[in-house]
Amino acid sequence: MTETPRVLIVDDQIGDLLWLIDLIRNRGHDVVVATNEEAARERLRAVKTGTESYALAVVDVMVAVKDLARIAALDEQFFEDSRNSGIRLCQLARQDLEISDGQLPIACLTAREDDEVKNAMESLSIPLYHRAEYSSADSIRGFIEKYLPATGAGVAEK
Amino acid sequence: MDLPLSIVETLAGTEAETLRSRLRCLAGLLVRLPPIRGTAVILFDDEGAPLTSGMCSLLLREDASELEILSELQKSIERRLTEGAWLELEASRICRNEDGEIKALPVRRGKAMVGLVLAACAPGAEGAADSLQEIAAAGPFLATALHSCRQQEAWTRIERLQELARETLTPQPWDFQSMVAQLCHLFEAGAVSMLLEEQRELRLSVSTDPDLSATGPVIYGPGEGLTGHVFQSGKALRLSNSNDPDEVFQATGLHRAGPRFSERDSMGAPTVQFLGVPMRFGDKVVGVLRMSRRRGVAQFTEGDQKALQFFADVLGAALAPARDLLLEQRILESITEGIAVSRWEKDENGNFLSRIIMANPGAEKLLGRSRHEIEGLNAGEIYAPGEYERIRGELGPAREAARSAGHAEHGPILTKLKRADQSLVPVSISYRLLANRLVQPATLYTIGLARETSPAELQAQRLLDLLGAMKIAYFRADTAGITQASTPMDCAITGYSAEELQVTPRTRLYTAPAARDQLLSRARESNGHLPRVLVQMKRKTGEVFWGEGDLRILNDAEGREIGSEGLYRDVTDRIRLQGFVTAETDRVLTDSELFNKLEKQEELQLDYLSSLSHQLLTPLGSLIETLRNFERGEISPKRMEQRLPYVIGQAVVCTRLVRNLSYMDTILRGEPFKKERVSLARLAIETKLDFLHLLDDKRLDIRIDDASIERHVHAQGHQEMLRQVVVNLIDNAIKYSLPSTTITVRGRRWSDGEALEISNHGLPLSAEEREGIFQRGFRTKGAQALVPHGTGLGLWLVRKIVEAHGATIRCLEVFEDGKKRILFRLLFPHPAAVSRRSS
Numbered sequence: 001m002t003e004t005p006r007v008l009i010v011d012d013q014i015g016d017l018l019w020l021i022d023l024i025r026n027r028g029h030d031v032v033v034a035t036n037e038e039a040a041r042e043r044l045r046a047v048k049t050g051t052e053s054y055a056l057a058v059v060d061v062m063v064a065v066k067d068l069a070r071i072a073a074l075d076e077q078f079f080e081d082s083r084n085s086g087i088r089l090c091q092l093a094r095q096d097l098e099i100s101d102g103q104l105p106i107a108c109l110t111a112r113e114d115d116e117v118k119n120a121m122e123s124l125s126i127p128l129y130h131r132a133e134y135s136s137a138d139s140i141r142g143f144i145e146k147y148l149p150a151t152g153a154g155v156a157e158k
Numbered sequence: 159m160d161l162p163l164s165i166v167e168t169l170a171g172t173e174a175e176t177l178r179s180r181l182r183c184l185a186g187l188l189v190r191l192p193p194i195r196g197t198a199v200i201l202f203d204d205e206g207a208p209l210t211s212g213m214c215s216l217l218l219r220e221d222a223s224e225l226e227i228l229s230e231l232q233k234s235i236e237r238r239l240t241e242g243a244w245l246e247l248e249a250s251r252i253c254r255n256e257d258g259e260i261k262a263l264p265v266r267r268g269k270a271m272v273g274l275v276l277a278a279c280a281p282g283a284e285g286a287a288d289s290l291q292e293i294a295a296a297g298p299f300l301a302t303a304l305h306s307c308r309q310q311e312a313w314t315r316i317e318r319l320q321e322l323a324r325e326t327l328t329p330q331p332w333d334f335q336s337m338v339a340q341l342c343h344l345f346e347a348g349a350v351s352m353l354l355e356e357q358r359e360l361r362l363s364v365s366t367d368p369d370l371s372a373t374g375p376v377i378y379g380p381g382e383g384l385t386g387h388v389f390q391s392g393k394a395l396r397l398s399n400s401n402d403p404d405e406v407f408q409a410t411g412l413h414r415a416g417p418r419f420s421e422r423d424s425m426g427a428p429t430v431q432f433l434g435v436p437m438r439f440g441d442k443v444v445g446v447l448r449m450s451r452r453r454g455v456a457q458f459t460e461g462d463q464k465a466l467q468f469f470a471d472v473l474g475a476a477l478a479p480a481r482d483l484l485l486e487q488r489i490l491e492s493i494t495e496g497i498a499v500s501r502w503e504k505d506e507n508g509n510f511l512s513r514i515i516m517a518n519p520g521a522e523k524l525l526g527r528s529r530h531e532i533e534g535l536n537a538g539e540i541y542a543p544g545e546y547e548r549i550r551g552e553l554g555p556a557r558e559a560a561r562s563a564g565h566a567e568h569g570p571i572l573t574k575l576k577r578a579d580q581s582l583v584p585v586s587i588s589y590r591l592l593a594n595r596l597v598q599p600a601t602l603y604t605i606g607l608a609r610e611t612s613p614a615e616l617q618a619q620r621l622l623d624l625l626g627a628m629k630i631a632y633f634r635a636d637t638a639g640i641t642q643a644s645t646p647m648d649c650a651i652t653g654y655s656a657e658e659l660q661v662t663p664r665t666r667l668y669t670a671p672a673a674r675d676q677l678l679s680r681a682r683e684s685n686g687h688l689p690r691v692l693v694q695m696k697r698k699t700g701e702v703f704w705g706e707g708d709l710r711i712l713n714d715a716e717g718r719e720i721g722s723e724g725l726y727r728d729v730t731d732r733i734r735l736q737g738f739v740t741a742e743t744d745r746v747l748t749d750s751e752l753f754n755k756l757e758k759q760e761e762l763q764l765d766y767l768s769s770l771s772h773q774l775l776t777p778l779g780s781l782i783e784t785l786r787n788f789e790r791g792e793i794s795p796k797r798m799e800q801r802l803p804y805v806i807g808q809a810v811v812c813t814r815l816v817r818n819l820s821y822m823d824t825i826l827r828g829e830p831f832k833k834e835r836v837s838l839a840r841l842a843i844e845t846k847l848d849f850l851h852l853l854d855d856k857r858l859d860i861r862i863d864d865a866s867i868e869r870h871v872h873a874q875g876h877q878e879m880l881r882q883v884v885v886n887l888i889d890n891a892i893k894y895s896l897p898s899t900t901i902t903v904r905g906r907r908w909s910d911g912e913a914l915e916i917s918n919h920g921l922p923l924s925a926e927e928r929e930g931i932f933q934r935g936f937r938t939k940g941a942q943a944l945v946p947h948g949t950g951l952g953l954w955l956v957r958k959i960v961e962a963h964g965a966t967i968r969c970l971e972v973f974e975d976g977k978k979r980i981l982f983r984l985l986f987p988h989p990a991a992v993s994r995r996s997s
Contacts, residue, residue, distance in 0.1 A: 015780025
């Protein structure tokens with residue numbers, strides 16, 4: 001039995017996750033969710049080592065640094081700001097781990113309009129999509145549809 | 159009987175008080191000589207006219223007055239003086255109880271006839287000639303006795319007048335009304351009036367005739383009428399008929415048609431006999447005292463005139479210093495100060511104006527005008543534009559004080575006078591207000607003593623102007639807190655007029671009654687100076703404002719505290735701004751501090767806007783894309799049905815964010831809102847339902863002890879604002895709770911109030927973080943790591959809403975079942991505590 005191809009979603013917003021999962025599953029892919037930066041780093045390292053592979057990755061630019069339980073347990077006085085956690089993940093993939101676009105296409109999702117995030121993504125040649133775009137072609141939906149053409153089969157609804 | 163000895167003994171022994179009764183005693187002595195059966199002793203005045211008489215067993219005719227009968231008798235006697243000692247007269251011409259003859263003996267002293275003795279005996283009675291001879295022989299003794307009677311009468315009256323002067327002048331205020339009534343009685347006059355000099359004319363002070371001033375002020379210029387003649391000449395005037403033009407012309411040189419002001423006696427009869435005497439002091443005539451009698455009664459005598467003159471001079475001596483105090487000529491000669499005296503008068507339109515009546519050389523110098531030009535001006539014409547109106551207003555209380563107490567002081571006031579060339583000269587003016595209440599109606603004088611302000615005073619004035627321009631007020635108050643001096647800005651800030659501030663204790667300018675005393679105590683403890691103090695104050699309208707300033711204790715040379723002074727400004731706007739930038743301190747921030755705060759504020763605003771858009775876009779994006787999934791057939795209707803609670807949840811999240819914005823606006827503006835009974839239990843349950851999708855996702859549970867909430871918490875407030883409080887607190891608890899834990903919501907009753915408590919187990923908070931968590935824009939490091947989209951506004955808004963409801967909120971760390979929990983306690987004070995605090 002062939003393993004169902006998977007898509008990695010790095011996001012902690014329940015609203016985002018639900019519609020993305022619905023769309024991706026309908027296109028015959030399974031979904032792996034990382035709700036914080038720490039968990040996402042594990043997945044990217046697994047991609048680098050070849051133990052895991054994904055058809056593509058959708059990364060929220062602002063995602064929690066760690067799992068709440070870890071944050072609560074560590075009780076640290078200083079954590080990295082979660083504001084740029086998605087940027088750090090993309091840099092890890094493209095620069096540190098040297099995962100190519102062919103190996104793992106990545107798209108970023110944000111509500112931010114500032115230059116910091118735009119410049120960072122441009123330098124990494126990673127497409128950046130805004131939330132709540134007027135046209136679906138301009139939204140991250142277009143990116144997903146490009147890589148995951150409709151099969152009509154879908155994944156069994158769970 | 160030794161008649162001469164008996165005469166002396168009779169007069170010496172008598173206790174008779176009046177002239178008539180003394181004469182009656184003498185007549186009684188003579189009638190004891192047989193066979194004399196009736197006697198009369200008639201006294202002439204020093205001008206030889208009959209004055210009065212004393213009778214024994216003789217009754218005068220009733221068809222004429224006593225004086226008419228005696229005058230007629232005198233005339234008939236004068237023609238027959240050469241006939242011998244006793245003259246025979248027809249008794250019926252004199253008496254009603256005698257007929258036949260009556261004997262008359264002229265009594266002389268030197269050449270002057272001082273009186274008459276009448277004796278009646280039966281015709282041909284034995285011994286009559288002897289007795290009459292004995293009386294005639296005692297003639298010199300009788301003359302001395304009559305003269306002595308007249309002297310004694312004069313002295314008695316002088317003594318009485320001295321007593322009257324003492325009675326009049328001892329008590330304050332002087333009772334002149336009673337004085338004229340007593341003079342009227344003492345001189346047997348028909349009417350008595352006193353007129354006093356004021357500004358070179360005579361004004362009525364008092365009169366026994368109440369109708370005299372009924373038609374208007376009674377005023378005589380010098381030489382006007384008989385009274386004006388006495389005033390101008392400084393000499394007494396006595397007329398038997400003031401309606402007789404010849405007599406008036408002879409005495410005064412005046413052609414007088416009739417009286418200027420008709421005077422009447424107590425019976426309402428016009429009085430035509432006139433006696434007026436000047437009230438003198440040295441060569442000054444202070445006033446005129448005058449009396450009058452109707453026709454047909456005894457004329458005023460020289461004795462009357464002398465007695466009245468004596469009394470008038472006593473009064474003059476008493477009144478002259480008072481008059482000099484009013485307008486001291488020597489002061490007017492001063493050249494070091496400009497002095498102008500003005501009098502309140504009614505102009506032709508009936509409006510009051512202050513007309514300048516005197517000016518001194520100093521005033522001439524200051525105003526650049528001659529005294530002649532200054533006198534007669536309206537006082538308003540010598541001030542810089544607008545200044546007179548200001549000063550006239552400021553003088554109001556002093557004017558009232560002068561009217562009731564006779565005098566008042568005000569100033570010094572710094573102002574500007576207008577010179578003839580229209581240039582302005584800065585001056586310091588002290589005002590003395592005097593009311594002359596001795597005349598009717600009382601007149602009010604304002605004496606202004608002006609001094610050109612020194613360079614130091616000018617500098618002080620410039621400084622005050624500058625302070626005013628900077629909206630800083632200055633005041634000086636006495637130990638009772640009554641304002642002694644203050645700048646116009648003090649009025650502008652407090653809303654009280656300068657007059658009101660001078661009678662309003664400054665304690666009333668503070669919201670807390672004890673605040674001023676507390677500040678003064680602090681100032682005393684800090685070497686008498688309290689710099690940069692911020693205090694809540696109150697305007698006249700009751701509006702509360704923030705004042706910031708310096709307070710200083712004032713001491714005299716010996717170190718005794720004499721009051722306080724201060725500079726302050728209204729910093730309400732600034733404090734509001736500080737509240738806006740969350741810098742509610744007990745002082746006004748410096749500009750750079752405020753700038754930094756504002757800058758930070760602006761950053762926060764931008765951060766807030768950016769995170770708000772982020773927070774709104776995320777659920778909206780999810781909403782749109784979920785619906786697109788359905789539209790494009792990516793999900794089945796069944797799946798869509800499953801997704802609906804999430805879709806609604808995302809919409810609710812958006813609503814919550816927008817509501818936060820709306821309430822934030824209301825709270826920041828401090829707008830009032832209506833309060834009602836709110837069930838916090840219901841709000842908690844409804845909130846839980848809104849958050850169900852999130853709870854499922856994190857496997858969280860919210861346990862609401864609605865019974866304890868209903869039992870203990872009876873909140874009054876704005877339902878939707880309090881809902882926002884509950885929503886933000888539960889939202890917060892969900893975000894930071896560990897999965898598979900429980901959030902609890904319950905009610906508690908504490909000694910200081912009723913509490914709604916929301917606790918969760920999750921992200922821990924240090925004591926410092928729990929303290930700062932309600933500040934605007936504050937986010938803990940843990941929160942920043944966990945929730946990238948937070949604004950740091952949710953809990954700040956919670957605190958603002960809670961405080962607007964008179965409640966408090968705290969974040970606590972508690973242990974339950976061995977686990978640390980974060981607890982938010984929203985405490986509504988008991989109603990009694992609220993009313994105590996507000997009172």
